[in-house]
Amino acid sequence: MKVSTSPCSPSVLTSPDPDRWPDIVSPRRASRPRTAVAERVVRHALGRLPLRVRLAGGESLGRGGPLLEIHRPEAFFRRIGVNGLIGFGESYMAAEWDAPDPVAVLSVLAGHVAELVPAPLQRLRPLWAPRQPATRANTPDGARNNISHHYDLSNELFALFLDETMSYSAALFRGFPAEPSLLPAAQRRKIDRLLDLTEAGPGTRLLEIGTGWGELALRAAARGARVTTVTLSAEQRDLARRRIREAGLEDRVEVCLRDYRQVTGEYDAVVSVEMVEAVGEEYWPVYFRTLEERLAPGGRIALQAITMPDDRMRAASATHTWIQKYIFPGGLIPSSRALEENAARAGLRTDRRARFGTHYAETLRLWRERFHDRADEVEALGFDATFRRMWTFYLAYSEAGFRSGYLNVEQVLLVRPESR
Known part of the structure; x- marks a missing residue:
């Protein structure tokens, strides 16, 4: 399996093992309303952060700062709609987004973690956030x-x-x-x-x-x-x-x-x-x-x-x-x-x-x-x-x-x- 070595090119992982990486190869699909809400929330959050977010197709978000490139926006928002921050990490594993300096991007996100999700939605966290497996x-x-x-x-x-x-x-x-x-x-x-x-x-x-x-x-x-x-x-x-x-x-x-x-x-x-x-x-x-x-x-x-x-x-x-x-x-x-x-x-x-x-x-x-x-x-x-x-x-x-x-x-x- 190969991946592009350029940190900001649209890297594509080829033939990952579906038994080893089932949720990377075949992510669970979110309903259209859930994906739409996730996209709206994430776009709003990214637009207010000191980041330079560049989506495939030329659209830009953010107030300037470290570069985050989203190569596959539809897949990116869908994964977050299904699994929140787990989906954000899995999207990186699937090479759907990348950054020349991932630490700088993640530092911005960590520094603003309390305000990424609007307060009314944060109160609903128990309803949408995945629970820890009993196993x-x-x-x-x-x-x-x-x-x-x-x-x-x-x-x-x-x-x-x-x-x-x-x-x-x-x-x-x-x-x-x-x-x-x-x-x-x-x-x-x-x-x-x-x-x-x-x-x-x-x-x-x-x-x-x-x-x-x-x-x-x-x-x-x-x-x-x-x-x-x-x-x-x-x-x-x-x-x-x-x-x-x-x-x-x-x-x-x-x-x-x-x-x-x-x-x-x-x-x-x-x-x-x-x-x-x-x-x-x-x-x-x-x-x-x-x-x-x-x-x-x-x-x-x-x-x-x-x-x-x-x-x-x-x-x-x-x-x-x-x-x-x-x-x-x-x-x-x-x-x-x-x-x-x-x-x-x-x-x-x-x-x-x-x-x-x-x-x-x-x-x-x-x-x-x-x-x-x-x-x-x-x-x-x-x-x-x-x-x-x-x-x-x-x-x-x-x-x-x-x-x-x-x-x-x-x-x-x-x-x-x-x-x-």
């Missing part, structure tokens, strides 16, 4: 399937765009713009700050919920901590174990394929990096109760979490999004308020908080550029053009969220009283 609930079995959907794609795929630390979370830079060569040090700086929050050192019993590919466990063990780290990704477990073995730290680190709800024992410190987003709102109370139950008296918990405004989180919590459908099924980004309230209900006090969303935007930029530069290698791994457009949209969409301030990322220190 994606984060039960123990469901969580394993949801995590596998993303993290078991291929260790080789992630290695193509991540740095040598294989860290898949926000890095912490000393200055901007960040150079690719500085990413490994910035990732280790982020990890060290988390470990410093927990005061991890020789003899510390440390639990990590969400192993990733093992960099935090390696750095904690190098400090002399005894680490138990759990993941639901078999691919991550296997590579983390290999890296730990090659570092000669097997005697200090145990990597388990285990749900956080199945962890037993007591620990002086708990660290969890960008894992709470995958827990699901229904299970946040269980997650924080587990943190509290696993923590020794006087222990410390360091979390790193992506956050969004509380009102937007509430609006999104009951609906199905493009990110949930294609990238992180079952997930929901919490608000700072939701984190603090759920922690408090579990008997944990928020002691410290530091936000660094602009650093995540830079991290994502470096990943996105590297993914783009190594597109041929991604294809050689067996990932087709539709997947590559999907992944490009995901990275650009995420970067835009942080650049616009719609998303943030924070490190939080939680403590609990000396006695229960």
Whole structure:
């Protein structure tokens, strides 16, 4: 399958696999009235934004700014009429629209998200927005399937765009713009700050919920901590174990394929990096109760979490999004308020908080550029053009969220009283 390499040409994906991409190949059709309403709403929104929107046939919309080219307007409006923002993302995957700078376009949209849909229609959101599938609930079995959907794609795929630390979370830079060569040090700086929050050192019993590919466990063990780290990704477990073995730290680190709800024992410190987003709102109370139950008296918990405004989180919590459908099924980004309230209900006090969303935007930029530069290698791994457009949209969409301030990322220190 081939796709035009020019970012603003009318790219056409040829012969995508209908079994792999059913909603891209054969999108559900909207009724004429629904499509007409969607087109009217979208045209009105685009016309008021600082964008330069160019439709096939020569029509233009917007007040000037980053260029968005709609190659197939009829299909574009129809997809949005059926699935709202899911349809917007699927339209990009189908190459029905494009942009020379997708991050700039998506940053404008993210910065105006609250005003894209008129208030009367926003109140009707429960009637038209798709609901989250019950099959994606984060039960123990469901969580394993949801995590596998993303993290078991291929260790080789992630290695193509991540740095040598294989860290898949926000890095912490000393200055901007960040150079690719500085990413490994910035990732280790982020990890060290988390470990410093927990005061991890020789003899510390440390639990990590969400192993990733093992960099935090390696750095904690190098400090002399005894680490138990759990993941639901078999691919991550296997590579983390290999890296730990090659570092000669097997005697200090145990990597388990285990749900956080199945962890037993007591620990002086708990660290969890960008894992709470995958827990699901229904299970946040269980997650924080587990943190509290696993923590020794006087222990410390360091979390790193992506956050969004509380009102937007509430609006999104009951609906199905493009990110949930294609990238992180079952997930929901919490608000700072939701984190603090759920922690408090579990008997944990928020002691410290530091936000660094602009650093995540830079991290994502470096990943996105590297993914783009190594597109041929991604294809050689067996990932087709539709997947590559999907992944490009995901990275650009995420970067835009942080650049616009719609998303943030924070490190939080939680403590609990000396006695229960």
